[in-house]
Amino acid sequence: MKKITLQYFAVLREQAGCSEERLETAAATPAELYEEVRARHGFTLPLSMLRVAVNEEFRDWSSPLESSDRVVFIPPVAGG
Amino acid sequence: MRRLEYEAYAALAEREGEGIVAEAVAKYGVQHAACIHRIGDLALGEMAVWVGVSSRHRAEAFAACRYIIDEVKHRVPIWKKEHYVDGDSGWVNCERCAQPGAHESHADQIVTPLAEGAHGHDHAHAHAAMTPQHALPDFSRQIALPEVGAAGQQRLRAGSVLVIGAGGLGVPALQYLAAAGVGRIGIVEGDVVEASNLHRQPLYGVADIGKSKAAVAAARLRELNPEATFAVHAERAGAGNLVDWLARYDVVVDCSDNFATKFTVNDAAVILGKPAVFASVYQYEGQLQVYLPREDWPCLRCLWPEAPRDGLVGNCAQAGVLGPVPAVLGAMQAMQALKILLGLPVEGAPALHVFDLLGMHWRTLHAARNPACDHSPRELQTDAIDPAALELAYPTLAAAFASGLTLVDIREPWERARDVPAGPIEWHLPLSAFLQGSTALPREGRYLIVCAHGVRSLALAGHLRALGYPAVYSLAGGLAAVSA
Ligand SMILES: [Zn+2]
Numbered sequence: 001m002k003k004i005t006l007q008y009f010a011v012l013r014e015q016a017g018c019s020e021e022r023l024e025t026a027a028a029t030p031a032e033l034y035e036e037v038r039a040r041h042g043f044t045l046p047l048s049m050l051r052v053a054v055n056e057e058f059r060d061w062s063s064p065l066e067s068s069d070r071v072v073f074i075p076p077v078a079g080g
Numbered sequence: 081m082r083r084l085e086y087e088a089y090a091a092l093a094e095r096e097g098e099g100i101v102a103e104a105v106a107k108y109g110v111q112h113a114a115c116i117h118r119i120g121d122l123a124l125g126e127m128a129v130w131v132g133v134s135s136r137h138r139a140e141a142f143a144a145c146r147y148i149i150d151e152v153k154h155r156v157p158i159w160k161k162e163h164y165v166d167g168d169s170g171w172v173n174c175e176r177c178a179q180p181g182a183h184e185s186h187a188d189q190i191v192t193p194l195a196e197g198a199h200g201h202d203h204a205h206a207h208a209a210m211t212p213q214h215a216l217p218d219f220s221r222q223i224a225l226p227e228v229g230a231a232g233q234q235r236l237r238a239g240s241v242l243v244i245g246a247g248g249l250g251v252p253a254l255q256y257l258a259a260a261g262v263g264r265i266g267i268v269e270g271d272v273v274e275a276s277n278l279h280r281q282p283l284y285g286v287a288d289i290g291k292s293k294a295a296v297a298a299a300r301l302r303e304l305n306p307e308a309t310f311a312v313h314a315e316r317a318g319a320g321n322l323v324d325w326l327a328r329y330d331v332v333v334d335c336s337d338n339f340a341t342k343f344t345v346n347d348a349a350v351i352l353g354k355p356a357v358f359a360s361v362y363q364y365e366g367q368l369q370v371y372l373p374r375e376d377w378p379c380l381r382c383l384w385p386e387a388p389r390d391g392l393v394g395n396c397a398q399a400g401v402l403g404p405v406p407a408v409l410g411a412m413q414a415m416q417a418l419k420i421l422l423g424l425p426v427e428g429a430p431a432l433h434v435f436d437l438l439g440m441h442w443r444t445l446h447a448a449r450n451p452a453c454d455h456s457p458r459e460l461q462t463d464a465i466d467p468a469a470l471e472l473a474y475p476t477l478a479a480a481f482a483s484g485l486t487l488v489d490i491r492e493p494w495e496r497a498r499d500v501p502a503g504p505i506e507w508h509l510p511l512s513a514f515l516q517g518s519t520a521l522p523r524e525g526r527y528l529i530v531c532a533h534g535v536r537s538l539a540l541a542g543h544l545r546a547l548g549y550p551a552v553y554s555l556a557g558g559l560a561a562v563s564a
Contacts, residue, residue, distance in 0.1 A: 072443060
């Protein structure tokens with residue numbers, strides 16, 4: 001199991017009810033990790049509308065996750 | 081003006097001057113530096129200040145020279161008395177020398193060795209013309225910065241910025257750009273001032289409610305800098321006007337509040353090769369991204385290849401916001417735009433900056449150029465479907481039922497449980513199901529999509545039309561508009 005720090009922004013933060021959580025996961029990729037937390041928090045946005053950053057770099061959804069990675073799920077926002 | 085007279089508080093002037101020279105040597109790593117300031121009587125055209133720097137590299141020598149002359153003018157206690165032809169005379173604190181417009185020759189004088197002549201001051205002529213000197217802005221506190229200096233101030237004065245949107249982000253962006261002395265500013269904003277704007281757009285007042293934001297903003301900004309030019313475009317930015325407008329500016333600052341405009345601004349900036357500064361806010365959060373017209377620099381579409389459709393991301397009800405959140409982001413946009421105009425490095429590497437002002441976190445997420453994203457010159461894409469053609473308004477829910485269209489409620493189950501509509505809605509398919517790719521809805525039907533306020537339903541109607549559904553409409557104003 002990997003220990004991951006996960007951060008949410010915008011509507012994901014609202015739906016998760018928190019901006020950050022630490023969790024242990026077997027997810028091999030950010031895509032698997034999103035599916036895991038999406039089910040738990042009831043996220044309405046599909047993965048195709050989001051971006052993921054791992055350790056402050058934008059990554060592909062299929063890139064490998066390592067223990068102690070910092071993962072950020074982020075939707076686009078448009079308010080002005 | 082006939083002649084000049086300089087007077088110094090010599091002991092302090094020498095100590096301060098030596099300090100400045102030592103700072104320049106340490107700061108720029110040059111070998112030697114020296115500065116001489118004459119005092120007493122000087123005829124017009126005579127050299128007043130001499131700065132010399134020896135250095136292995138030219139760039140450092142220029143920078144050290146500029147630093148020394150700017151600091152001398154700002155810090156060294158030397159006063160200049162101008163004697164006019166008519167026998168009048170007046171003392172000018174040398175800090176004033178750094179005022180742009182008052183002394184335009186600085187920009188050309190960053191040379192080694194640097195000599196500044198006794199050219200006299202334009203504001204002396206203004207004085208003669210009875211224009212009070214305090215009527216013009218004084219930029220000395222920013223000219224004092226080594227990264228700005230008199231030459232930088234001149235760049236700002238010669239620079240131009242197009243600001244898209246004069247709302248929560250646009251107000252502070254416009255105020256700080258105008259206050260900094262940017263010479264030409266374009267304001268694109270089609271809305272009028274509403275009472276609910278003021279808490280986050282304090283450039284406007286209650287007396288402005290109902291007036292064009294762009295016109296009111298221009299009037300207020302002229303008070304900040306009467307020498308600058310303000311162009312008012314009191315209409316919505318779109319594919320039809322943006323390229324023409326932006327072609328006439330150095331930088332675009334996107335302060336719009338919708339994805340359609342943001343991505344059109346992005347495309348116009350990429351096509352024209354103009355730097356663009358984007359920001360958006362959501363409740364307590366903000367996102368900031370700069371596009372620079374460089375081979376390796378990502379644009380908005382590099383990051384978000386599928387431009388989001390307005391209304392599909394976020395909630396139907398208007399998201400709340402506290403004024404300082406867009407204020408922080410708008411001020412940062414002004415900062416980035418000023419750096420671009422000044423020729424300073426904007427940031428080390430391209431990034432999306434994400435701010436959470438509730439938790440006080442700032443994340444810098446590094447982004448890369450997407451090779452699949454087309455940055456070549458091309459025509460601007462336009463939205464083929466006019467949103468107005470997608471909306472149908474009904475006075476009551478019964479009238480909507482009588483329309484013959486099949487009603488589709490796309491609210492999430494928890495919303496529906498809280499507010500059960502009075503009537504036989506045939507389909508209950510939450511928006512999230514559509515976004516996950518649900519194909520449950522048959523293509524051939526004629527549908528009226530309903531949600532709480534009509535924002536998500538309009539977005540989904542556009543989305544389904546784009547997918548090939550021929551007859552999909554959105555209930556204008558949502559269930560809130562027909563619940564009475
Ligand atoms: Zn791109």
